[in-house]
């Protein structure tokens with residue numbers, strides 16, 4: 001298949017691991033300019049950050065965040081777009097330096113927005129990966145998690161693209177959850193907390209499709225990432 005490799009970089013957690021390219025040290029893949037190849041590496045490395053954060057493991061996000069904030073590949077940045085590059089690095093550095101997971105979610109969301117802003121300014125859409133339809137509704141908590149993973153990935157593609165359709169589909173999927181609190185926690189106190197997290201997910205899903213402003217999208221996306229880590233902590237879910 002001739003599709004670029006980044007199409008296959010799944011943000012899916014678990015069995016699918018990310019193949020990380022060493023930037024700059026290899027010849028560009030057939031038919032792509034060096035800059036395109038470089039962008040594909042950006043995509044892969046931000047996927048690493050995203051994966052680590054939804055697991056709630058900030059330390060695993062650091063290598064990629066550090067790389068994005070410091071890598072020396074500024075030669076081919078489109079003229080007039082240097083400030084986007086600087087901003088992207090700024091947010092990546094925040095992810096690298098912070099020890100606060102929530103701050104990392106917000107910075108990651110802002111970083112994704114900055115990718116999208118530079119693409120928009122240059123009339124580019126980083127076409128989102130071809131994705132299967134969202135997983136079917138119903139079933140056990142793992143099924144709903146597959147829906148969350150799907151939605152998070154689609155929203156990220158929407159932010160980075162920028163791609164309205166990906167954004168709308170991803171956020172809309174969040175209104176289709178079916179998880180019941182008593183499936184995942186038992187104490188009344190925990191139930192209340194999980195209920196409130198599920199409500200947050202639902203609210204993000206209902207507001208998402210109408211949110212056209214990139215800042216608003218970044219905010220919703222950051223909030224969504226925060227629910228993953230909060231709920232996993234509460235329920236003791238182990239994410240590999």
Ligand code: HEC
Pocket residue numbers: 004006032033035036037039040042043046077078081082084085088111112114115116118119122124125126127160
């Ligand atoms: C300074 C501007 C700028 C920033 C910042 C930027 N990009 Fe890009 N990106 C571009 C341009 C311009 C292209 C189109 C390159 C071309 O087709 O020649 C592009 C293309 C892409 C592509 C498509 C590559 C291909 O194979 O055609 C992907 C994927 C991508 N960017 C991901 C990202 C991600 C992820 C980030 C943020 C971490 C990011 N970009 C930040 C300017 C930028």
Ligand code: HEC
Pocket residue numbers: 013014054141142145148149152179184194197198201224225227228229231232235237238239240
């Ligand atoms: C309302 C609570 C809740 C929220 C919100 C939540 N999760 Fe989960 N997650 C769980 C629980 C509970 C499990 C353990 C499920 C099990 O093993 O049966 C889990 C497990 C997982 C797993 C492992 C599934 C498997 O097959 O072993 C993944 C992946 C996952 N969550 C991703 C996410 C992502 C990504 C988000 C946010 C975008 C998210 N979750 C938000 C409760 C939640």
